[in-house]
Protein backbone atom coordinates (compact mmCIF):
# COMPACT_ATOMS: atom_id res chain seq x y z
CA UNK A 482 0.00 0.00 0.00
CA UNK A 483 0.89 3.64 -0.33
CA UNK A 484 2.36 5.59 2.57
CA UNK A 485 -0.20 6.75 5.10
CA UNK A 486 1.11 9.94 6.61
CA UNK A 487 -1.88 10.68 8.83
CA UNK A 488 -4.45 8.18 10.05
CA UNK A 489 -7.37 8.55 12.38
CA UNK A 490 -9.24 5.76 14.13
CA UNK A 491 -12.67 6.04 15.76
CA UNK A 492 -12.23 9.75 16.19
CA UNK A 493 -15.17 11.37 17.99
CA UNK A 494 -16.04 14.82 19.21
CA UNK A 495 -19.44 16.08 20.37
CA UNK A 496 -20.63 19.45 21.52
CA UNK A 497 -23.62 18.94 23.78
CA UNK A 498 -25.90 16.67 21.80
CA UNK A 499 -24.25 17.43 18.45
CA UNK A 500 -21.86 14.92 16.95
CA UNK A 501 -19.37 17.25 15.32
CA UNK A 502 -16.95 14.48 14.28
CA UNK A 503 -17.49 10.73 14.21
CA UNK A 504 -14.99 9.18 11.81
CA UNK A 505 -14.15 5.49 12.11
CA UNK A 506 -11.20 5.32 9.82
CA UNK A 507 -9.53 7.80 7.50
CA UNK A 508 -5.97 8.07 6.20
CA UNK A 509 -4.13 10.61 4.13
CA UNK A 510 -1.41 9.57 1.76
CA UNK A 511 2.00 11.19 1.53
CA UNK A 512 2.21 13.72 -1.29
CA UNK A 513 -1.46 13.56 -2.25
CA UNK A 514 -3.54 16.73 -2.58
CA UNK A 515 -6.80 15.92 -0.79
CA UNK A 516 -9.81 18.15 -0.31
CA UNK A 517 -12.37 17.76 2.44
CA UNK A 518 -15.81 19.02 1.50
CA UNK A 519 -19.25 18.90 3.10
CA UNK A 520 -22.16 21.16 4.01
CA UNK A 521 -21.85 23.88 6.68
CA UNK A 522 -21.55 22.31 10.10
CA UNK A 523 -20.36 18.96 8.67
CA UNK A 524 -17.42 18.89 11.08
CA UNK A 525 -14.59 19.84 8.70
CA UNK A 526 -13.02 22.51 10.91
CA UNK A 527 -13.48 20.38 14.02
CA UNK A 528 -11.75 17.52 12.21
CA UNK A 529 -8.78 19.84 11.50
CA UNK A 530 -8.86 21.02 15.14
CA UNK A 531 -8.63 17.41 16.34
CA UNK A 532 -5.76 16.36 14.10
CA UNK A 533 -3.75 19.55 14.67
CA UNK A 534 -4.16 19.50 18.45
CA UNK A 535 -6.35 22.60 18.78
CA UNK A 536 -9.10 20.53 20.39
CA UNK A 537 -9.01 17.23 22.24
CA UNK A 538 -11.14 14.39 20.90
CA UNK A 539 -13.68 12.72 23.19
CA UNK A 540 -12.23 9.40 22.03
CA UNK A 541 -10.17 7.86 19.26
CA UNK A 542 -6.64 8.24 17.95
CA UNK A 543 -4.69 10.33 15.50
CA UNK A 544 -1.41 9.06 14.07
CA UNK A 545 1.22 11.11 12.31
CA UNK A 546 3.49 8.54 10.68
CA UNK A 547 4.20 6.09 13.50
CA UNK A 548 3.45 8.56 16.29
CA UNK A 549 0.21 8.67 18.18
CA UNK A 550 -0.40 12.42 18.40
CA UNK A 551 -3.86 12.24 19.99
CA UNK A 552 -4.20 15.19 22.36
CA UNK A 553 -0.68 16.47 21.63
CA UNK A 554 -0.13 20.21 21.88
CA UNK A 555 -0.46 22.17 18.61
CA UNK A 556 3.12 23.49 18.76
CA UNK A 557 4.47 19.96 19.11
CA UNK A 558 2.46 18.80 16.11
CA UNK A 559 3.68 21.82 14.15
CA UNK A 560 7.27 20.92 15.00
CA UNK A 561 6.60 17.46 13.65
CA UNK A 562 5.83 19.07 10.29
CA UNK A 563 2.06 19.45 10.27
CA UNK A 564 1.04 23.10 10.03
CA UNK A 565 -2.42 24.57 9.54
CA UNK A 566 -4.24 27.73 8.59
CA UNK A 567 -7.56 28.88 10.02
CA UNK A 568 -10.95 29.54 8.47
CA UNK A 569 -10.97 32.85 10.35
CA UNK A 570 -7.42 34.10 9.99
CA UNK A 571 -5.33 34.32 13.13
CA UNK A 572 -2.74 36.86 12.01
CA UNK A 573 -1.43 39.24 14.66
CA UNK A 574 -3.11 42.53 13.85
CA UNK A 575 -0.72 44.61 15.96
CA UNK A 576 2.38 43.22 14.30
CA UNK A 577 3.62 44.17 10.86
CA UNK A 578 3.41 41.66 8.06
CA UNK A 579 7.16 40.99 8.35
CA UNK A 580 6.93 40.60 12.14
CA UNK A 581 4.08 38.12 11.72
CA UNK A 582 6.30 36.02 9.47
CA UNK A 583 9.43 36.25 11.64
CA UNK A 584 7.41 35.30 14.69
CA UNK A 585 5.91 32.23 13.00
CA UNK A 586 9.21 31.23 11.42
CA UNK A 587 11.18 31.42 14.65
CA UNK A 588 8.43 29.46 16.38
CA UNK A 589 8.95 26.19 14.66
CA UNK A 590 12.48 26.28 13.29
CA UNK A 591 13.64 26.54 16.82
CA UNK A 592 17.28 25.56 16.81
CA UNK A 593 17.88 27.56 19.99
CA UNK A 594 20.32 24.94 21.21
CA UNK A 595 22.56 25.51 18.21
CA UNK A 596 22.07 29.23 18.48
CA UNK A 597 23.11 29.25 22.11
CA UNK A 598 26.34 27.50 21.15
CA UNK A 599 27.27 29.91 18.39
CA UNK A 600 25.90 32.91 20.29
CA UNK A 601 25.32 36.32 18.80
CA UNK A 602 27.10 36.04 15.50
CA UNK A 603 25.14 33.06 14.42
CA UNK A 604 21.98 34.62 15.81
CA UNK A 605 22.44 37.46 13.35
CA UNK A 606 23.04 35.07 10.47
CA UNK A 607 19.95 33.13 11.48
CA UNK A 608 17.80 36.26 11.65
CA UNK A 609 19.10 37.44 8.29
CA UNK A 610 18.32 34.13 6.63
CA UNK A 611 14.85 34.04 8.16
CA UNK A 612 14.24 37.60 6.96
CA UNK A 613 15.43 36.73 3.44
CA UNK A 614 13.10 33.77 3.44
CA UNK A 615 10.19 35.92 4.66
CA UNK A 616 10.87 38.46 1.91
CA UNK A 617 10.97 35.77 -0.74
CA UNK A 618 7.67 34.27 0.42
CA UNK A 619 5.98 37.68 0.66
CA UNK A 620 7.12 38.59 -2.84
CA UNK A 621 5.86 35.29 -4.22
CA UNK A 622 2.48 36.01 -2.64
CA UNK A 623 2.38 39.64 -3.82
CA UNK A 624 2.36 41.10 -0.32
CA UNK A 625 6.02 42.18 -0.33
CA UNK A 626 5.02 45.84 -0.62
CA UNK A 627 3.03 45.45 2.63
CA UNK A 628 5.98 44.10 4.67
CA UNK A 629 6.05 47.07 7.04
CA UNK A 630 2.28 47.59 7.25
CA UNK A 631 0.39 46.40 10.27
CA UNK A 632 -1.52 43.22 9.59
CA UNK A 633 -4.76 44.99 10.55
CA UNK A 634 -4.30 47.20 7.47
CA UNK A 635 -4.51 44.22 5.12
CA UNK A 636 -7.63 43.36 3.17
CA UNK A 637 -9.41 40.09 3.94
CA UNK A 638 -7.75 38.44 0.94
CA UNK A 639 -4.31 39.74 1.88
CA UNK A 640 -4.78 38.36 5.40
CA UNK A 641 -5.44 34.98 3.83
CA UNK A 642 -2.15 35.34 1.96
CA UNK A 643 -0.31 36.29 5.15
CA UNK A 644 -1.81 33.31 6.93
CA UNK A 645 -0.61 31.07 4.10
CA UNK A 646 2.83 32.72 4.21
CA UNK A 647 3.06 32.07 7.96
CA UNK A 648 2.38 28.40 7.33
CA UNK A 649 4.84 28.11 4.44
CA UNK A 650 7.75 29.76 6.29
CA UNK A 651 7.83 26.73 8.56
CA UNK A 652 8.63 24.40 5.64
CA UNK A 653 5.76 22.09 6.49
CA UNK A 654 5.65 18.51 5.41
CA UNK A 655 1.87 18.58 5.75
CA UNK A 656 -0.25 21.65 5.21
CA UNK A 657 -3.85 21.81 6.45
CA UNK A 658 -5.74 24.66 4.81
CA UNK A 659 -9.16 25.65 6.16
CA UNK A 660 -11.02 27.50 3.40
CA UNK A 661 -8.03 29.23 1.80
CA UNK A 662 -10.25 30.76 -0.90
CA UNK A 663 -13.10 32.07 1.26
CA UNK A 664 -13.71 35.79 0.85
CA UNK A 665 -11.00 36.11 -1.77
CA UNK A 666 -11.64 37.70 -5.19
CA UNK A 667 -11.67 35.35 -8.23
CA UNK A 668 -8.28 36.50 -9.55
CA UNK A 669 -6.58 36.05 -6.18
CA UNK A 670 -8.37 32.72 -5.75
CA UNK A 671 -6.78 31.57 -9.02
CA UNK A 672 -3.34 32.66 -7.76
CA UNK A 673 -3.78 30.93 -4.41
CA UNK A 674 -4.96 27.79 -6.16
CA UNK A 675 -1.88 27.77 -8.40
CA UNK A 676 0.31 28.25 -5.33
CA UNK A 677 -1.38 25.34 -3.52
CA UNK A 678 -0.86 23.17 -6.61
CA UNK A 679 2.80 24.15 -6.71
CA UNK A 680 3.30 23.37 -3.01
CA UNK A 681 1.77 19.97 -3.66
CA UNK A 682 4.05 19.41 -6.67
CA UNK A 683 7.01 20.38 -4.48
CA UNK A 684 6.14 17.39 -2.30
CA UNK A 685 4.06 18.92 0.49
CA UNK A 686 1.06 16.83 1.50
CA UNK A 687 -1.84 19.28 1.26
CA UNK A 688 -5.24 18.72 2.87
CA UNK A 689 -7.67 21.49 2.05
CA UNK A 690 -11.16 22.24 3.36
CA UNK A 691 -12.95 24.32 0.76
CA UNK A 692 -16.50 25.21 -0.31
CA UNK A 693 -15.49 26.35 -3.80
CA UNK A 694 -16.38 23.09 -5.52
CA UNK A 695 -15.10 24.16 -8.91
CA UNK A 696 -11.67 24.84 -7.42
CA UNK A 697 -11.77 21.59 -5.45
CA UNK A 698 -12.64 19.57 -8.56
CA UNK A 699 -9.87 21.26 -10.48
CA UNK A 700 -6.90 20.62 -8.23
CA UNK A 701 -7.70 17.68 -5.95
CA UNK A 702 -6.35 14.22 -6.51
CA UNK A 703 -8.77 12.91 -3.93
CA UNK A 704 -11.91 14.25 -2.26
CA UNK A 705 -13.22 13.23 1.14
CA UNK A 706 -16.80 14.17 2.00
CA UNK A 707 -18.12 14.72 5.52
CA UNK A 708 -21.75 15.20 6.51
CA UNK A 709 -23.00 15.51 10.08
CA UNK A 710 -19.57 14.51 11.34
CA UNK A 711 -19.29 11.29 9.38
CA UNK A 712 -17.42 10.22 6.30
CA UNK A 713 -19.96 9.72 3.51
CA UNK A 714 -17.72 9.49 0.44
CA UNK A 715 -14.07 9.24 -0.51
CA UNK A 716 -12.79 9.15 -4.07
CA UNK A 717 -11.50 10.91 -7.15
CA UNK A 718 -13.17 14.15 -8.28
CA UNK A 719 -15.10 12.32 -11.00
CA UNK A 720 -16.32 9.69 -8.52
CA UNK A 721 -17.43 12.35 -6.04
CA UNK A 722 -19.19 14.42 -8.70
CA UNK A 723 -21.64 11.60 -9.42
CA UNK A 724 -21.91 10.11 -5.91
CA UNK A 725 -25.55 9.98 -4.79
CA UNK A 726 -24.76 10.31 -1.07
CA UNK A 727 -22.87 13.50 -1.79
CA UNK A 728 -25.60 14.99 -3.94
CA UNK A 729 -28.16 14.13 -1.27
CA UNK A 730 -26.05 15.63 1.55
CA UNK A 731 -25.84 18.93 -0.30
CA UNK A 732 -29.45 19.02 -1.49
CA UNK A 733 -30.68 18.07 1.99
CA UNK A 734 -29.14 21.28 3.30
CA UNK A 735 -30.30 23.55 0.53
CA UNK A 736 -31.16 26.43 2.85
CA UNK A 737 -27.91 28.25 1.98
Ligand SMILES: Nc1ncnc2c1ncn2[C@@H]1O[C@H](COP(=O)(O)OP(=O)(O)OP(=O)(O)O)[C@@H](O)[C@H]1O
Pocket residue numbers: 496499500501519520521522523524525526527528568
Ligand atom coordinates in the same frame (compact mmCIF):
# COMPACT_ATOMS: atom_id res chain seq x y z
N1 LIG B 1 -16.80 25.21 20.05
C1 LIG B 1 -17.99 24.71 19.72
N2 LIG B 1 -19.01 24.66 20.59
C2 LIG B 1 -20.20 24.14 20.27
N3 LIG B 1 -20.49 23.62 19.05
C3 LIG B 1 -19.52 23.64 18.13
C4 LIG B 1 -18.22 24.18 18.40
N4 LIG B 1 -17.45 24.05 17.29
C5 LIG B 1 -18.23 23.46 16.38
N5 LIG B 1 -19.46 23.20 16.87
C6 LIG B 1 -20.57 22.53 16.16
O1 LIG B 1 -20.01 21.34 15.60
C7 LIG B 1 -20.52 21.14 14.29
C8 LIG B 1 -19.36 21.10 13.30
O2 LIG B 1 -18.81 22.39 13.18
P1 LIG B 1 -17.57 22.72 12.24
O3 LIG B 1 -17.20 24.12 12.48
O4 LIG B 1 -16.53 21.69 12.45
O5 LIG B 1 -18.22 22.53 10.79
P2 LIG B 1 -17.62 22.89 9.36
O6 LIG B 1 -17.82 21.69 8.51
O7 LIG B 1 -16.25 23.42 9.48
O8 LIG B 1 -18.63 24.02 8.87
P3 LIG B 1 -18.38 25.28 7.89
O9 LIG B 1 -18.34 24.74 6.50
O10 LIG B 1 -19.58 26.15 8.12
O11 LIG B 1 -17.09 25.94 8.31
C9 LIG B 1 -21.52 22.24 14.04
O12 LIG B 1 -22.79 21.76 14.36
C10 LIG B 1 -21.09 23.32 14.98
O13 LIG B 1 -22.17 24.13 15.36
Ligand SMILES: [Mg+2]
Pocket residue numbers: 525526527568
Ligand atom coordinates in the same frame (compact mmCIF):
# COMPACT_ATOMS: atom_id res chain seq x y z
MG1 LIG C 1 -15.35 25.21 9.01
